[in-house]
Amino acid sequence: MKNKLEQLKDEILKRLNEIKDSSALRDLEVKYLGRKGELTNILRSLADLSIEEKKVVGRISNEIKQELMLRFNEVKAIIEGKESDKGFIDVTLPATKIKNGHLNPITLLQNELEDLFTSMGFMILDGPELESDFYCFEALNIPKTHPARDMQDTFYIDKRNKNGELDMVMRTHTSPVQVRAMQKYGAPFRGIVPGRAFRCEATDAVHEHTFVQMEGLMVGENISITNLIAVMKELLNGVFGKEMEVRVRPGYFPFVEPGFELDIRCTICGGPGCPSCKHSGWLEILPAGMVHPKVLEYGGIDSKKYTGFAFGLGLTRLAMMKYGIGDIRNFNGGDLRFLEQF
Numbered sequence: 001m002k003n004k005l006e007q008l009k010d011e012i013l014k015r016l017n018e019i020k021d022s023s024a025l026r027d028l029e030v031k032y033l034g035r036k037g038e039l040t041n042i043l044r045s046l047a048d049l050s051i052e053e054k055k056v057v058g059r060i061s062n063e064i065k066q067e068l069m070l071r072f073n074e075v076k077a078i079i080e081g082k083e084s085d086k087g088f089i090d091v092t093l094p095a096t097k098i099k100n101g102h103l104n105p106i107t108l109l110q111n112e113l114e115d116l117f118t119s120m121g122f123m124i125l126d127g128p129e130l131e132s133d134f135y136c137f138e139a140l141n142i143p144k145t146h147p148a149r150d151m152q153d154t155f156y157i158d159k160r161n162k163n164g165e166l167d168m169v170m171r172t173h174t175s176p177v178q179v180r181a182m183q184k185y186g187a188p189f190r191g192i193v194p195g196r197a198f199r200c201e202a203t204d205a206v207h208e209h210t211f212v213q214m215e216g217l218m219v220g221e222n223i224s225i226t227n228l229i230a231v232m233k234e235l236l237n238g239v240f241g242k243e244m245e246v247r248v249r250p251g252y253f254p255f256v257e258p259g260f261e262l263d264i265r266c267t268i269c270g271g272p273g274c275p276s277c278k279h280s281g282w283l284e285i286l287p288a289g290m291v292h293p294k295v296l297e298y299g300g301i302d303s304k305k306y307t308g309f310a311f312g313l314g315l316t317r318l319a320m321m322k323y324g325i326g327d328i329r330n331f332n333g334g335d336l337r338f339l340e341q342f
C-alpha cells in the first residue's frame with residue numbers, strides 16, 4: 001500500500017512538470033485528487049485495513065496529499081502568471097512613465113531662427129566642419145601671410161598638401177559656406193548656415209573650443225546696409241520678442257567692407273557689467289557687413305552687378321543672452337539638471 005502511494009505520487013509529480021496550460025492542470029487535478037480521483041480511491045480503501053495499518057498508511061497518505069496540493073498550487077501560480085503576461089493587461093495599474101529628453105537651448109534657438117529666416121525666403125544650408133584652408137581663409141580674403149589669421153586661433157589638422165603646407169582646419173567660423181553657397185547657387189541668393197565652429201581657445205565663462213554660429217548671406221542687385229539692418233532687427237526682435245537695445249560699432253573682418261559689430265545690452269546683468277559681458281554691459285553677438293567684392297568674385301559672382309551683406313551670429317552667445325545662462329561651459333557640460341530646465 002505504501003509503495004503504491006509513493007509510486008502514484010511520483011507519477012503525479014512527473015506529470016505536473018509537463019503541464020503547459022491551466023486546462024490541462026485542471027484535468028490532472030480531477031484525475032488524481034478529485035472526488036473520484038485515483039488518490040481519493042486509495043484513501044477510501046483504507047477502511048479495509050487493520051487499525052495499526054490505518055494509522056501508518058493514513059499518515060503517509062495525508063502527507064502525500066498535502067505535498068501534492070502544494071505543488072499543484074505552485075504550478076497553477078506559474079501558469080497563470082505566464083498566461084496573464086500574454087493576454088491580460090491590468091488597465092488600472094499606474095502607467096510606466098516615459099522619460100522624455102530635452103532639446104539643448106541652442107537647438108531650440110536654432111529651430112526658432114530657421115523658422116524666422118525661412119519665412120523671409122532664406123534657405124538653410126550646411127557645410128563641412130573639417131574645412132580647407134582655401135574656403136576658411138583664402139577665399140574670404142585672408143591670404144596666408146595676412147595678420148588677420150591671428151584673429152582666429154585655429155586647429156590645424158596634421159596632414160600636409162603637395163606643397164608641404166597644413167591646409168585642412170576645423171572651421172573657425174561658418175563663413176566658408178558663404179563662398180561655397182555662391183559657387184553652387186549664384187545670385188540672387190539668400191541663405192543661413194547654422195553649425196559648429198572650433199577655435200583653440202582657453203576656456204572661460206564666455207569662451208569654448210566648440211561653439212555654434214549662424215552665418216547669413218544675402219546677395220542680389222541693389223542690396224545695401226539698409227537691408228542688412230532691417231534683417232538684423234527682424235532677427236533680434238524675433239528672438240527676444242521685444243525691441244532690443246543695440247549699438248553698432250565699426251568692426252574689422254577682411255571679408256566684409258564696411259564691417260560692423262552689433263552689440264546688445266547684456267541680458268545677464270542688464271548693463272552694470274558682469275563676467276559674461278567682460279564688465280562692459282554690452283555683448284557682441286552680431287558681426288556683419290557688406291560682402292567684400294573679392295569674396296563675391298571667389299564665389300563666381302559679378303561684383304559690378306551684385307552686392308550683398310553677411311552676418312555671423314554667435315548662436316551659443318545668443319542662447320546665453322536669451323535664457324540668462326551665465327557660463328558657456330554649461331552647454332556641453334552634460335549636467336542633466338541644466339538641460340532639464342528647457
Ligand code: PHE
Nearest residue numbers: 173175253287288310311312
Ligand atoms: N565669421 C566671423 C567670425 O566668426 C563673423 C562674421 C561673419 C563677420 C560674417 C562678418 C560677416 O568672427
